[in-house]
Amino acid sequence: MKTLVLTAAACALMAGAASAETIRLGTEGAYPPYNYIDDNGQVAGFERMLGDELCKRAELECEWVTNDWDSIIPNLLSGNYDAIIAGMSITPERAEKVDFSVNYTPPSYSSYAAMSEDADLTGGIVAAQSSTIQSQYVVDTGATLLEFPSFEDSLAAMLSGEADAVFADKDTLVPVVEEDPTVMWAGEDIALSVGIGMAFRKSDPDLRAKFDAGIEAMKADGTLNAMIKEYLGEDSPGF
Template sequence: MNKLILSAAALALMAGAATADTVRMGTEGAYPPYNFIDDDGEVAGFEREVGDELCARAELTCEWVTNEWDTIIPNLVSGNYDTIIAGMSITDERDEVIDFTQNYYPPTASAYATLTEGADMMGGVIAAQTSTIQAGYVAETGATLVEFATLDDTIAAVKNGEVDGVFADKDALVPFVEEQGFMFAGDDVPLGGGIGLGVRESDTELKDKFNAAIDSMKADGSLNALLVKYFGDETAQY
């Protein structure tokens, strides 16, 4: 009986070891060009390429999982995946709940965009994605905040005349300005400490592996190459 128990324990340990190098990468899949679902139903975008390369350098196997933005932190904490790689800015408030790697996207600007020249961004009705640093910022201004589940929903609200403008990451708004008649309004607003991978506070070894991989990508220029590929020559780089 003792031998059977020991054998079962050994098998359990071996099974744990076999799966220890598989990391479930949690993303939204609805925030292009950071992350989105392509025509084949696969996660794609800047963070898919960054995440796959980080896993390769850390000798980990990535499994991609999508989750709605407004519950993405609770589902990391509860163990539904092992990281968040979803355009999530590093903030003190979030850092009280989860831990972050160093940033893989430098601190950049948020911006207002509208379809109406002269629209009042400070006192009007402004859309922002729920549970974002942009929503928190708008709530502290004189504007009326209306929160939506996704970036696309905020854009639709502007087009439908429900709101006067949208406030979001400037890089995420560029395609709408260049291709869909939107215009930037007012000054850029620097927010957050860049974008990092979120991990559970107990996963220090995983955090260290990803930090080393991010260092490697910064050092050899491959991270800058992906930043330029997805966000253009004018984007912030390392």
């Protein structure tokens, strides 16, 4: 009978593999150019590239998990993934539930897009994605808010005439305005947040610190600015 003998080195290797932790990154997969699902069914976009680079710098094994926007924070808190990287603006209200990383985009603009430059933005009907800073702003202006679970649905409402305009992060609207000659900017650009960051459970300060360090290093060496320009556009604010 052959006897299987595990050497000390092999045992150490197995113990290491068993203790290795995979960090799960939660994203929506429906908010281009920040995150979306490509033709191969994989998460792609600015935040995919950023997240992979941050994991590489922190020497972490990471995998991507997609989740609907409306439940993205509850499912972080329940443990379905370990961090959110999903175009989430840093706000005091969200910070009551989660801890944010340092921002990986500077304060950026939100904008209106419509089929007419004269669209009624304060007395008309404006579409926006639910549970966003844009949807709350629409309510505050006095306009009638049409909320949808995704950016694509809110955009479709404007294109179909169900809404007079759509209000969203300007970076998400730039490709629409540039590619569709019937769509144009309406009103002024508006700054609503201090930027976008990753979100973590308040019980995971060490994990947050690892990603903070990576973001700060990418700011310092210029790679984050280069990534912003490549994926969000030449006119998107940089550090």
